[in-house]
Structures are given as structure tokens and as C-alpha cells.
Amino acid sequence: MNRSYSIDEISRMTGLSKYTLRYYEKENLLKNIARDEHGYRKYSEKNLEWITFLLKVKKTGMPINSLKYYADLMERGDETIPERKSILRDHQKRILQEKAELSQALEVIERKFKMYDERLSKQREEEGH
Amino acid sequence: MNRSYSIDEISRMTGLSKYTLRYYEKENLLKNIARDEHGYRKYSEKNLEWITFLLKVKKTGMPINSLKYYADLMERGDETIPERKSILRDHQKRILQEKAELSQALEVIERKFKMYDERLSKQREEEGH
DNA sequence: ATAAATCTTAGAGTATACTCTAATGCAAGA
DNA sequence: TCTTGCATTAGAGTATACTCTAAGATTTAT
Secondary structure, eight states, X not given: OOOOBOHHHHHHHHOOOHHHHHHHHHTTSSOOOEEOTTSOEEBOHHHHHHHHHHHHHHHTTOOHXXXXXXXXXXXXOGGGHHHHXXXXXXXXXXXXXXXXXXXXXXXXXXXXXXXXXXXXXXXXXXXXX | OOOOBOHHHHHHHHOOOHHHHXXXXXXXXXXXXXXXTTSOEEBOHHXXXXXXXXXXXXXXXXXXXXXXXXXXXXXXXXXXXXXXXXXXXXXXXXXXXXXXXXXXXXHHHHHHHHHHHHHHHHHHHHHHO
């Protein structure tokens, strides 16, 4: 099972437009995409896995530039693993900070809800008298 | 204590540049900012509170347009509280989704770490023999 | 007195990440 | 055969959110 996927299949599977897939390739975020005898892109399982990983990380705020750098490291082989780990560790930290930020925002919103509910019930009281 | 703050003080307190503070005002995200006798902005505590709230929410992904709409609702008075609550509820949902996204990303990154560590220890084994 | 801070409007510039068009051409399916 | 899908390059357009400049004017601080 060494199956490959067309750009349209990958587009549907990842939610990225074909434009974006070609753009990522041009920007060197996606490398080593095979071609069939007519020059059509043939994405491998490995390609798909990388895209999936990339999207997960990108969605959590890693900019394309950093991902490009990471992709370059991957291409350079296993001796770059320590540096890749270090990039991921940094991103991990940012994710944790971001989670803290989100929790704080949830608290702030909860407080607003309470404030609004108090105001609304006061209004109803006044109407009742 | 009805103290007010200059644009420079607010800038330092919020981390927003003066440009951005003026820009937010122009975009109607910030309203009812008083002026002194020379036309200088005098931010009230209320203004500051709103900016703080706005920033917390903005940092968690609410676009300026939505915040502008929210600010408009605030201006229209208490009868818009239900709609404001609904906006905040929607944003709350997005934050929870985002938190889930972040947790998933953390897992993915953890998996990568393990993969890398295995590869590195295999390398060391091979060197050992 | 001089430098630094404030104000205004209008608009240009920057950064990121797409998104699409144009023009051209090959290939496969109904 | 005709439509649809794929390919290319180069560049324009969109959206968001700033960020800064210019030019002129007043005010405040050293």
C-alpha cells in the first residue's frame, strides 16, 4: 500500500485549497512531492503526514517562516533533530502561554456574564415595583 | 479619585502604541474619550477597563470588526445586553475549541519528541557497536 | 529657548497569508 | 469533441491589523 493522492484529494482531505497547496510548495513548506508521467502531483502518505503535522502546528500560531525553516532542517537529515526539538520546545511554551491566555479570557468573559445578569435582574426588580 | 491618563500613560500601561490607540479610536473601538482644555486625550478608568477587556478578548482571536460591533452595542445601552451576551457566548465556544486545538497540538508535539528521541537513541546504539 | 509631547487629516507602507487571474498547454473521461 | 482537471509563471488583489509619515499647530518640560 504505497498509495498516492492527487492535489484534489489532498485538498479535500486537508481543507487547504489547491492554490494554497501550490503556494506552500512554492514557499518550500512542502518538499519532495512526486509527479506522475504527465507532471501531475502525486502526494505520498509521508507528504500527507507532514501536511497534517504542519497544519496542526500552524493552527496554533507557528508562522509559515518558522515552518519553512523547520522543513529545511528535516531535509538536512537527522543531525538537525536537536535543533528541531528545540524549535518544538519553544513552540510548546508558546502554546502553554496561549492556553493560559485563553483561560484568563474565559474568566474575564464569565465575569462579564455575571455583571450583565446582575444588571438584568436589577432591571426586572425595578419593573416589578 | 477620578484620575485620568494621558495617551502616553495608556500606551505604557496597555502595551499598545499611541498610533494604535488613535487608530482604535478612529475605528470606533474606543469611544467617549475625554479631552483636556488643549484637546489632549484624557482616558478615564472606564476607558482603561474597556481597553483591558478588549485586549483580553482580541488576544484570543476576536477580530476588530466584532469588537467594534460590540462597542456599538455598549453605546446603545442596557437593552443590548442580551445580544452582547450572545456574542460573548459565541466567543466562549471559539475559545474552548481553540483550547482543544492547542491540547491536540501539544500531543502531536509530544509524539514528535518521542519519535526523535527514539531515533537519536538508535543512532547512539549503532555508534556503540 | 529648545526639545519633546500633544493634536489633526489623509494617505502610504508593512507584514502575513493567502486567493485568484491570465495565458498557455497537455491529458483523461463522457 | 468538449469539458474538466492538471500543469506553469508572474503578478495582481484581498483581508487584517497595524505603523508610520507629512505638515502644520500648540503645549509642556528642561
